[in-house]
Amino acid sequence: MGILALAAACGKAAKTATTAVSSATATTAANSTSTTTAGAGTSTVASSGTVVLAPEMTEGPYYLDLDLVRSNVVEDRAGAPFALDLVVIDVATQKPIKGAAVDIWHADASGAYSGFVSASASANGGGAGGSSSASDTSTFLRGTQLSDASGKVSFATIYPGWYTGRAVHIHVKVHVSGKEIHTGQLFFDDTFTDTVYASTAPYSARGARNVRNANDSIYSGGGAQSTLLVQKVSGGYAATSNMGVKSA
Secondary structure (H helix, E strand, O other): OOHHHHHHHHHHHHHHOOOOOOHHHHHHHHHOOOOOOOOOOOOOOOOOOOOOEOOOOOOOOOOOOOOOEOOEOOOOOOOOEEEEEEEEEEOOOOEEOOOOEEEEEOOOOOOOOOOOHHHHOHHHHOOOOOOOOOOOOOOOOEEEEEOOOOOEEEEEEEOOOOOOOOOOEEEEEEEEOOEEEEEEEEEEOHHHHHHHHHHOOOHHHOOOOOOOHHHOOOHHHOOOOOEEOOEEEOOEEEEEEEEEEOOO
């Protein structure tokens, strides 16, 4: 992934992107250091102390390398606005990494992934057993950002939906100087998710999830360490998480 090309695209994307959360909400999310949350999970967010290595997890079947540089990934997807800030930290030096290309992708409120809508719509909105061949050109809820001097990237998205066989999660991948250095997944506290889903359309129109964190085979490989501490903010929800990576 060319860093110079990404930087140029990033400037263009920033001019055209619309916001899923208000400017005030995005600012609150970006600057928040509060540990007051409705979630009970353990987070990689640290106000002090050493940032540890984020656990490596499977990429999954629905990754697309699109060089789609943008901070707002919502497009036409309905759901609760969610502002996500990730801070990329080199665990060897404990310093932020500038210019890291960070990809995120996740399911919409119905459990569908862009690029694989037909495959991921099977089994009550899940991907289990479906083909992993791209079947469409949709790009919702996918995007890449370059980290700034503080190591931070910011995304405006929606609270992810669930699909059969998996707990609620967001996929993340990090490249530095064109080299993939981290692939992981971010999880959500189940009780907090239950509250969001029950109170918000279109999540509330779906049936109950069949897999929670404790029963998710991927979560068991480090999910507790990768669980976001989500805050309710004006206009939606927000979370900030440090990601410790090996840059070399």
